[in-house]
Amino acid sequence: MNHDELIKALYDETLLGNAPRVLELTNTAIESGMGPDTILFDALIPSLEEVGARFERGDYFVPEMLIAGKAMSGALNILRPLLAETGAESIGTYVMGTVKGDVHDIGKNLVNIMLEGAGFTVIDIGVQAAPEKFIAAIREHKPDIVGMSAFLTTTMPMFKVNIHEITKAGLRDEVIIMVGGAPVTQEYADAVGADGYAADASTAVRLAKDLIKKRRNLVSV
Ligand code: B1M
Numbered sequence: 001m002n003h004d005e006l007i008k009a010l011y012d013e014t015l016l017g018n019a020p021r022v023l024e025l026t027n028t029a030i031e032s033g034m035g036p037d038t039i040l041f042d043a044l045i046p047s048l049e050e051v052g053a054r055f056e057r058g059d060y061f062v063p064e065m066l067i068a069g070k071a072m073s074g075a076l077n078i079l080r081p082l083l084a085e086t087g088a089e090s091i092g093t094y095v096m097g098t099v100k101g102d103v104h105d106i107g108k109n110l111v112n113i114m115l116e117g118a119g120f121t122v123i124d125i126g127v128q129a130a131p132e133k134f135i136a137a138i139r140e141h142k143p144d145i146v147g148m149s150a151f152l153t154t155t156m157p158m159f160k161v162n163i164h165e166i167t168k169a170g171l172r173d174e175v176i177i178m179v180g181g182a183p184v185t186q187e188y189a190d191a192v193g194a195d196g197y198a199a200d201a202s203t204a205v206r207l208a209k210d211l212i213k214k215r216r217n218l219v220s221v
Pocket of ligand 1: 049
């Protein structure tokens with residue numbers, strides 16, 4: 001298979017949720033010298049976007065969405081060490097979770113992989129993370145940044161609840177708070193009082209580094 005055929009096959013098999021074939025094709029693509037970011041951004045992510053579009057049109061239902069998501073997650077496990085290849089010293093600690101009521105984790109996991117690749121120590125508190133879980137993780141790990149993902153318009157309001165609870169616990173000044181996820185916007189992030197918003201994983205990494213730098217400069221002044 002040539003480059004274009006491999007990309008097309010990865011896209012099509014993810015769309016069908018054919019996890020074993022997606023794993024096989026991911027390995028073949030890597031062996032052929034294809035970069036992990038090409039596999040991700042040219043095949044897997046566009047395929048999940050199409051899954052979402054089909055779901056919206058009523059051509060796909062939750063089971064199809066689920067198996068496509070599982071196929072993508074399997075490929076992500078293979079890509080993880082390649083995307084996260086780094087010998088860098090930790091540049092900061094990042095607590096990351098998907099908010100309460102929300103089970104989507106592929107986007108969060110991808111952000112985590114890229115953060116790890118950039119040298120962050122990432123503590124993943126999983127999906128459906130209630131405010132108490134964020135608070136406990138802040139107390140235990142003393143992170144520089146807390147990241148919250150929400151992928152549904154119905155779970156986005158949990159950002160505000162979490163920030164309110166973190167403030168009530170007296171921890172708001174201890175951490176930088178970043179939010180993200182498909183339906184989230186900069187305006188929404190500002191409205192809930194987050195310190196930062198990013199639309200995708202690489203922007204999230206860049207922003208995390210900038211926010212830490214700014215905070216450390218402020219502290220040292
Ligand atoms: Co769901 N789902 N889903 N789903 N699902 C969406 C999100 C949806 C957009 C599909 C659609 O209608 N087009 C829609 C939400 C509509 C809305 O509210 N606006 C939707 C719905 C409605 C639902 C259910 C309600 C369906 C139902 O039951 N009727 C249900 C809700 C369950 C729940 O959470 N309570 C549901 C369930 C599921 C599955 C379990 C079947 C499965 C999840 C599997 C899993 O995650 N393990 C699933 C899937 C696979 C999707 C789609 C198809 C793919 C999501 C994905 O992984 N994208 C999705 C459609 C779509 O997104 N086009 C959809 C790829 C991923 C790499 O991108 O998640 O955007 P993304 O992450 C990006 C950025 O958002 C950003 O960086 C990531 C990487 O670049 N980012 C951050 C993420 N977190 C960040 C944090 C940051 C910064 C950036 O800072 C802290």
